[in-house]
Amino acid sequence: MNTAGTPPDALGHVATLRIPFLNPEHAATAKRALDVDREVNMELVERQTWLEGNMLVVTIRAATIRIVRLATNAFLSSADLVLRTMAEFAPDPDEPEETDAELEAAAEEARRAGGGMKGIELKGGVGAGGGEEVK
Numbered sequence: 001m002n003t004a005g006t007p008p009d010a011l012g013h014v015a016t017l018r019i020p021f022l023n024p025e026h027a028a029t030a031k032r033a034l035d036v037d038r039e040v041n042m043e044l045v046e047r048q049t050w051l052e053g054n055m056l057v058v059t060i061r062a063a064t065i066r067i068v069r070l071a072t073n074a075f076l077s078s079a080d081l082v083l084r085t086m087a088e089f090a091p092d093p094d095e096p097e098e099t100d101a102e103l104e105a106a107a108e109e110a111r112r113a114g115g116g117m118k119g120i121e122l123k124g125g126v127g128a129g130g131g132e133e134v135k
Helices: 026-033 064-087 101-113
Strands: 011-021 045-053 055-062
Touching: 011 064, 026 045, 026 055, 026 064, 045 064, 055 064
Parallel strands: none
Antiparallel strands: 011 055, 045 055
């Protein structure tokens, strides 16, 4: 990706990041999510991303070292959001998923231990989800 109107030698400052993922599929998902955002100052910054196995590799070129730092910080902020989202919603393929029966058993154990939810208590002590009719 060459920036419009800027000679290639004007972008002489470079930072390369290598971000590891659990597997190549997770790296590809992150790349797709991060490639949507373009640089604000495209005439001063060039960003290239590619995959190497389970690694997302990012090269940021800019006219000044300060702009490299700012662009890198912005990219890392976006990458952090993607990584946290994936940690929450994209399961680790090496960890076995709990079955419905295991989840139900854990919920039943929590109820027996007194940690179960009793519903939302409304004014007057009547609770939603507790079986009482609210008038």
